[in-house]
Amino acid sequence: MIDGSPCCGAGQRFWEALAVVDASGRVLRQAAMDRLTQLDAAGELSSDHVRLTSETLGVAERTVWRWLSARRTKTTPAQRVRFRIDDRLRVRLAYWRGNAAALHRELVAAAAAGGAPAPDLRTVQRAIQRDLTAGELAGLRSGERARRRFDVFLKRPPSFRNAAWEGDHVEAAVQVEVDGRLVKPWVTWFVDATHNVILGVAVTPQTPSRESILAALRASISRSEPYGPAGGLPSVVRVDQGKDFLSRTVGRRWAHSRSGWSICLVTPRI
Structure with a gap:
């Protein structure tokens, strides 16, 4: 048996043996109990060792003694059955x-x-x-x-660049002067759904149309200056029920791009 402070002699060596172990709960407990088992087998285990272990692991001393007793009998301590909401x-x-x-x-x-x-x-x-x-x-x-209200905004499953785009119009919350009158401009944009990157935009002083869609589309596809570096050709384009996105003019532009794209209609969530 070793008497005296655990910070001296064998107690100091015991602490040093614990200190080199990764201080994560399960690994630290395993290392501590291995060391206690060795001291117990050699007849050198003291209550100071148990107290130091309990302080290090943040558990009661009797819990450490119970773990050690299970080691002696080579049994696994019974796990408490926790009430769960199944x-x-x-x-x-x-x-x-x-x-x-x-x-x-x-x-x-x-x-x-x-x-x-x-x-x-x-x-x-x-x-x-x-x-x-x-x-x-x-x-x-x-x-x-x-x-x-607890949903993660715009959370998407992991995917690759240009796997899916989303296109829409939004009215800006500002007023600008156009021909002597104040108007709220409209923004047409396409977004890479995987990375939330705005690929291309078109700003118009009036209600957007197929022309603004084609302008935003060109900016999204092009990757050379002044566009890019994001952009390219998507696999899927998600749009709402807007007829301008589904017009023949826009459809022909996609056909000429030879991208093998497909449109996915999305009904806005209420």
Whole structure:
């Protein structure tokens, strides 16, 4: 046995052995318990070693002793069964519009009728917070519109450049003087959906038409100065139900590009 402060002698060597290990929870625990097992087998294990290990791992001393006991008997400590919100409970929670207390009352009633034991209310609340995202919980409580507030804006699945473009018109929130009068200009643009890069734009002082679409399209396809470096030929172009994007003139321009493109009509989400 080694007495005295763990910062001296074997205790110091024990700390140094831990310090060189990657300080991530699982790896550090494995290294610490390996070292304690070696000291235990050599008859040199002291309570100071256990205390130092508990402080390093951020757990109670009795937890370290329990791990060491499992090492001695070569058994794996039993993992605590944690209450979770599974698919069935998600459905029940939806009926209660995300109300944890209502779901808990239902579980208590089911237990009284001979079902599985019911957890306490705080356990149910923790499980809901852990297993459901903020968006899912908002959707259960207030509907789909509330859930969408937690969506990542313009999130797209990983893809490659020019895999899909999106085209649209937008009225700018500014006023400019055109021929002595103030108007709000319109912007026509195409965006690479994978990288959110604006490929080409056309600004007009009046309602956009096929001419503005063709101007923005030319700027998007061209990659030489003053355009680019983004641009090229897309595989798919997503547009809304605007007739100008589907006009014969625009269609012929795409046909001449020989890009093998296809148009995907998108209905705006309400």
